[in-house]
Amino acid sequence: MSDPRARNGRPTSRDVAQDAGVSQSTVSLVLGGKWHGRVSPATARAVQETADRLGYRPNAAARNLRLGTTRTVLLVVPTLTAPFFGSVYIGAARVAARHGFGIVVYPPDDARPAGPAGNPAGSPFAVPHEAIDGIIASSMTQQALSGFGGTPVVMLDSGPAAAAPTVDFAVEDGMRAVVAHLAALGHRRFGHVAVDLDEWTFQARGEAVADAVAALPGGVLDRAAGSIDVTSAKEAAGRLLDRPVPPTALICDDDLMAAGAYKAARARGLDVPGDLSVTGFDDVQVAVAIEPELTTVRLPARELGEQGMSALLDLLEGGRPETRPLPVELVVRASTAPPSTAPPRT
Amino acid sequence: MSDPRARNGRPTSRDVAQDAGVSQSTVSLVLGGKWHGRVSPATARAVQETADRLGYRPNAAARNLRLGTTRTVLLVVPTLTAPFFGSVYIGAARVAARHGFGIVVYPPDDARPAGPAGNPAGSPFAVPHEAIDGIIASSMTQQALSGFGGTPVVMLDSGPAAAAPTVDFAVEDGMRAVVAHLAALGHRRFGHVAVDLDEWTFQARGEAVADAVAALPGGVLDRAAGSIDVTSAKEAAGRLLDRPVPPTALICDDDLMAAGAYKAARARGLDVPGDLSVTGFDDVQVAVAIEPELTTVRLPARELGEQGMSALLDLLEGGRPETRPLPVELVVRASTAPPSTAPPRT
């Protein structure tokens, strides 16, 4: 016997064929939906019925092997604990569904499978071992991209310098809009609460803030970095607030960090926005959960997913997808106001 | 020619064999890591080198077909926009990795693929068509479970009545602890801001609150339902607060809803916790992002994922996994205090 595995209880198309008294190819034809004019309606109906009765479900591995395609793409995201990526998924899944594709999500997080037992780590087996046609990688560092082999990849929110087709946000526009808004309110002394991650989007945000403030007569910028959580952001914001001449506005790289900035302000008896203006970035749920509601930059996450999937589809068909940065939108809410001390007159 | 598809540029083990001047089975042995004592070290090294040089990656579909197993399980979650499920994933992925399994996430959300083009909707092809060994379904309604065919399933947070092995939280204990905490503070008039979803966990929460309040001398309970978002929760809480005799404590089914309750209170000039106590459930990020920080019930999400994966592994090996509800923990923070008006003395 050369059959090493326990024969799974699942019926095969052969079983269906046998039970229905037809050949396996007929079953394949019928269940594949391409029997019209090739199989008699009566036979087709019979086959369909036996398949249902037996609870037949095609073996995906066999089908994939035969077809050479899985109509499945992998969405790789840096984390699942940020609601942002849920929206990216929804956008991508919608477009995918329209083309008969499925999407699975693969968050590297901290727990990568080691590959099938018995294989040395670092072997080609160590990468996600699902059968997929392509990959959409969102907001990853460049180095995280290694190991995808020859699989077609579209990168999201990873900057124009990426080694693959990419869809980006116009984050620079967003930061410029933030600074302009704050400047119009009268602010000149800014603090940038930055994310301490080596990803394009945060670097771009940082540079845009620096440039915009530098271009502002009398503008001065201070900066502190932290990780994307409330406590770390509170500390970073606190450092800025404790300077001899503190900023009158805190520009945060992320909405959650803005919540931390609120806390730093409150701990120092500062009112937001009366004594300190605060802005966020992303416009996720938390922006309207905190009080006062946050002035922030809305990132069209769903659209990012849509465009990313479209680009990948294009790529899979041999095209060379071209994309433009997605426009972002400043959402002014209640966390920004004129500074309490008059700005220095020039 | 019976090869309908474009031969993908990817090298096969045959290519490697040819290039290395050995047979395909030798390549398989070497790359499979089981060549010790069966292939000469020199040959093994040569094969390994050619494989690397050619960038060989094994075809997952073929391997899956041959092995009859994919060492991949599907984690099905109701949504990806709630950070809770990110933690569930991490837990499951950790356990999976230890056993050489991978996990992909499948959020049904609103965008299901329609199945390969040409197949009638509702056919067996309409389900997630990846090749997987098992399914972990978290916090789903019972009906969403249909269509999984004969694939082994473990359900998470879906109640003991589920038609499959299940891992649950002791949510009733959590709600009892909340009511006890509030009662000890002196509260007697409670409002339950409930989630308007037909999932076990919310039903259990509602019943536990009702029972606990009923068991409390002088306890009265009011109730309003809404969806899991700030605005809806604010409205629901507002309805409770506008009663002729409003509650002195609002028990929310979810942390995000508690944020909405804060807003309803603030809109009515009520101080939290001075005039109104508020509690949440889940203990996700937002609980410490809002002010005052939220008294809530911590759900060990990661552990849920771990236990779920362990149970599935057990199931896949033919076992009958037994699990106990996971203990939850009341986390007292700053949103609860004695009621401002003395409780009615009995």
Place this chain on the structure above:
DNA sequence: TTGTATGCGTTATCAA
């Protein structure tokens, strides 16, 4: 209208 034969790329058995 239906059945037979073939191959997808891999792993495992067996013979050399």
Place this chain on the structure above:
DNA sequence: TTGATAACGCATACAA
């Protein structure tokens, strides 16, 4: 120590 060979389940070209 190595190579030929079969089989996994399916979709298709082709023959009947």
